[in-house]
Amino acid sequence: MNILAQLIISGVVVGMIYGVIAFGYQLTFATSKTLNFGQGEALMLGALVGLTTINFLIGQSLSSFAAYLLMLPVVLAFGLLQGAVVEFLGVRQAIRTKSEAGWIMATIALGIIFKNLAENIWGRDALRFPSPLPEAALTIGPMRIQPMEIAIVLGAIALMIAVEVFNRRSIYGKAVVATANDRDAAGLMGINTRLVITFSYALSSMAAAFAGVLVAPITLTGATMGAVLGLKAFAVAIIGGLSSGFGVVVGGLILGVSENLTGYYISTGYKDVPGLVLLLLVLTFKPSGLFGSAAIKKV
Amino acid sequence: MKRTLFAFAILASTALTSAAYAADTIKVGLSGPFTGGSSSMGVSMRDGVKLAVAEINKAGGVLGKQLQLVERDDEAKNEVGVQIAQELINKEQVVATLGFINTGVGQAAQRFYQEAEIPVLNNVATGSILTKQWPDAKANYVFRNAANDTIQSAMIADEAVNRQGFKKPAILADSTNYGQLGQKDLTEALAKMNLKPVATEKFNIGDTDMTAQVLKAKEAGADVILTYAIGPELAQIANAMAKLGWKVPMIGSWTLSMASFIDTAGPNGDGAMMPQTFIEAPTTPKRKEFIEAYRKAYGGDRMPSPVSAAQGYDSAYLLAAAITQAKSTDGKKIKDALENLQTKVEGVVTIYDKPFSAADHEAISPNIPVFGLVKGGRVVPAHPEDIAGDKAVRIKPKS
Numbered sequence: 250m251n252i253l254a255q256l257i258i259s260g261v262v263v264g265m266i267y268g269v270i271a272f273g274y275q276l277t278f279a280t281s282k283t284l285n286f287g288q289g290e291a292l293m294l295g296a297l298v299g300l301t302t303i304n305f306l307i308g309q310s311l312s313s314f315a316a317y318l319l320m321l322p323v324v325l326a327f328g329l330l331q332g333a334v335v336e337f338l339g340v341r342q343a344i345r346t347k348s349e350a351g352w353i354m355a356t357i358a359l360g361i362i363f364k365n366l367a368e369n370i371w372g373r374d375a376l377r378f379p380s381p382l383p384e385a386a387l388t389i390g391p392m393r394i395q396p397m398e399i400a401i402v403l404g405a406i407a408l409m410i411a412v413e414v415f416n417r418r419s420i421y422g423k424a425v426v427a428t429a430n431d432r433d434a435a436g437l438m439g440i441n442t443r444l445v446i447t448f449s450y451a452l453s454s455m456a457a458a459f460a461g462v463l464v465a466p467i468t469l470t471g472a473t474m475g476a477v478l479g480l481k482a483f484a485v486a487i488i489g490g491l492s493s494g495f496g497v498v499v500g501g502l503i504l505g506v507s508e509n510l511t512g513y514y515i516s517t518g519y520k521d522v523p524g525l526v527l528l529l530l531v532l533t534f535k536p537s538g539l540f541g542s543a544a545i546k547k548v
Numbered sequence: 549m550k551r552t553l554f555a556f557a558i559l560a561s562t563a564l565t566s567a568a569y570a571a572d573t574i575k576v577g578l579s580g581p582f583t584g585g586s587s588s589m590g591v592s593m594r595d596g597v598k599l600a601v602a603e604i605n606k607a608g609g610v611l612g613k614q615l616q617l618v619e620r621d622d623e624a625k626n627e628v629g630v631q632i633a634q635e636l637i638n639k640e641q642v643v644a645t646l647g648f649i650n651t652g653v654g655q656a657a658q659r660f661y662q663e664a665e666i667p668v669l670n671n672v673a674t675g676s677i678l679t680k681q682w683p684d685a686k687a688n689y690v691f692r693n694a695a696n697d698t699i700q701s702a703m704i705a706d707e708a709v710n711r712q713g714f715k716k717p718a719i720l721a722d723s724t725n726y727g728q729l730g731q732k733d734l735t736e737a738l739a740k741m742n743l744k745p746v747a748t749e750k751f752n753i754g755d756t757d758m759t760a761q762v763l764k765a766k767e768a769g770a771d772v773i774l775t776y777a778i779g780p781e782l783a784q785i786a787n788a789m790a791k792l793g794w795k796v797p798m799i800g801s802w803t804l805s806m807a808s809f810i811d812t813a814g815p816n817g818d819g820a821m822m823p824q825t826f827i828e829a830p831t832t833p834k835r836k837e838f839i840e841a842y843r844k845a846y847g848g849d850r851m852p853s854p855v856s857a858a859q860g861y862d863s864a865y866l867l868a869a870a871i872t873q874a875k876s877t878d879g880k881k882i883k884d885a886l887e888n889l890q891t892k893v894e895g896v897v898t899i900y901d902k903p904f905s906a907a908d909h910e911a912i913s914p915n916i917p918v919f920g921l922v923k924g925g926r927v928v929p930a931h932p933e934d935i936a937g938d939k940a941v942r943i944k945p946k947s
Contacts, residue, residue: 373587384790393792512760
């Protein structure tokens with residue numbers, strides 16, 4: 250077993266999770282220049298709804314793999330709905346009144362409400378999520394990897410490609426891109442930009458909910474699972490650049506791999522430091538992110 | 549006039565009955581996390597206490613009065629623990645409080661009992677500091693009947709090095725106070741054996757990937773992993789070891805007996821060893837009786853946390869014996885009685901024969917806990933010979 254290869258592959262797995270959540274940040278930022286700070290909670294809710302669904306399906310004597318596949322559309326639909334609710338309750342008003350900070354407070358508040366809600370419904374214990382794939386690790390060349398970890402990487406890439414293809418090919422997706430480019434002009438062209446923004450929030454939460462059910466089988470599900478992930482993904486979004494879907498993926502990989510390499514070669518006590526140092530460096534020298542295009546705000 | 553008199557009579561009679569009711573019972577506080585990550589310990593402790601109190605009340609209560617528990621969920625949060633302490637002391641006017649699972653909550657809440665001169669029987673939390681928070685105070689109102697971290701870390705080091713002959717231990721501990729203080733205690737215990745851990749690794753609560761930590765221990769050539777952390781992260785360690793195809797024994801603090809570790813790690817957790825004051829096995833008639841009564845009252849065939857249940861049960865009997873001896877519910881008199889307990893209390897963990905003194909508030913001595921072993925989803929004795937025959941009940945030596 251090659252140590253470096255093992256560290257990198259484990260970092261890539263964690264990094265892809267960060268990347269998918271950060272991808273969600275990027276989706277809403279592109280259309281509305283706002284973010285859902287409750288993204289970690291969207292992930293947590295998705296995982297818990299997934300847990301209830303999969304346990305119900307397994308109770309119907311389905312295999313855990315079949316139950317997992319059937320559970321996915323439920324969780325994705327729930328994510329879409331949850332995102333739309335966040336936009337409706339927390340963001341719409343702030344955009345209408347052109348409030349600079351209203352949406353920040355509102356999405357944070359909604360995140361806290363969702364967390365309390367989850368604590369009341371699912372309790373405060375960490376719950377085990379049934380794994381759809383065998384848990385024994387596979388040996389691939391110099392590395393050992395769990396089947397679920399491969400599924401995380403593939404699933405994350407598939408989701409991001411699906412959203413990108415939708416945005417570039419379909420007429421609805423073009424409305425999203427147009428709104429992202431210039432909201433006022435898009436509005437004048439007859440695009441319902443308000444609906445597009447709602448839709449981008451729905452997609453964003455869907456990405457988070459999907460990340461939740463991807464990561465749940467290799468960790469535990471519970472009301473607090475989203476807090477750390479949501480925060481790290483935020484750092485990833487800053488590093489990669491909020492205007493670039495490709496950037497957040499690379500940002501996620503950089504953070505995931507650097508955490509593991511620092512943990513091994515320097516000290517596990519300093520695991521989180523390089524990511525944060527990188528965050529500060531990016532904010533100082535290239536505030537739009539490594540892959541972001543500089544935005545000029547006209548006033 | 550007639551109506552006012554009537555109203556006055558009603559008022560007076562309700563006041564009288566509630567006063568009479570209050571005088572009939574002795575209120576005892578119970579504080580622990582009944583929800584959240586450490587709830588398996590909190591709930592078992594509470595159930596153990598309730599079982600003992602029900603038995604005591606059935607046998608006629610204490611000083612001719614019934615014991616009444618005032619249960620509060622501290623959610624393992626320091627600030628909630630403090631609020632509860634104030635409520636129990638000032639509003640409920642408890643005569644003593646049993647509980648505390650989390651060292652941090654105990655540390656924050658106990659000072660209020662100390663100031664109010666109301667005894668605390670700490671029955672689960674293990675932080676060494678808890679009974680020594682006020683070294684300069686004239687009196688100390690905090691007692692404990694759980695194996696503290698100094699005892700546990702010494703036992704872990706002794707088991708790994710002396711008994712099993714491992715030479716290259718690696719320490720994996722979480723970044724909380726519990727993990728870091730435990731890691732320090734473990735390092736010191738190893739230093740006394742002229743050993744240095746080959747790796748000392750750290751992780752955060754909620755970390756999803758332990759690859760770096762486990763790889764470092766592996767590459768350092770560790771032949772045993774010593775842990776100080778709580779259930780979910782311990783399970784992540786066991787699972788990461790399985791993923792990397794590396795298996796060395798895990799020996800750690802008593803949290804390796806948490807249901808969240810055993811259930812989440814599944815087969816990967818088999819073989820983990822930890823100090824236990826009580827293992828769910830009918831090794832004495834008293835233990836058999838306790839296990840049967842517990843299962844009858846709460847169902848199931850496995851206690852969520854047998855150690856917490858047994859220590860909770862014993863703490864209620866220790867308090868009852870002290871109140872009986874003090875012939876009073878005055879906090880200071882109960883404290884004096886605890887420090888000089890004349891009756892032997894037969895508990896589940898041990899027979900408490902003068903468990904406390906003015907200088908020593910720890911009922912559990914290093915000779916009492918034995919090692920448990922995770923096997924097939926349960927904790928069984930690691931060395932059955934340690935608790936065989938007349939060694940089943942291990943009693944604190946006379947000082």
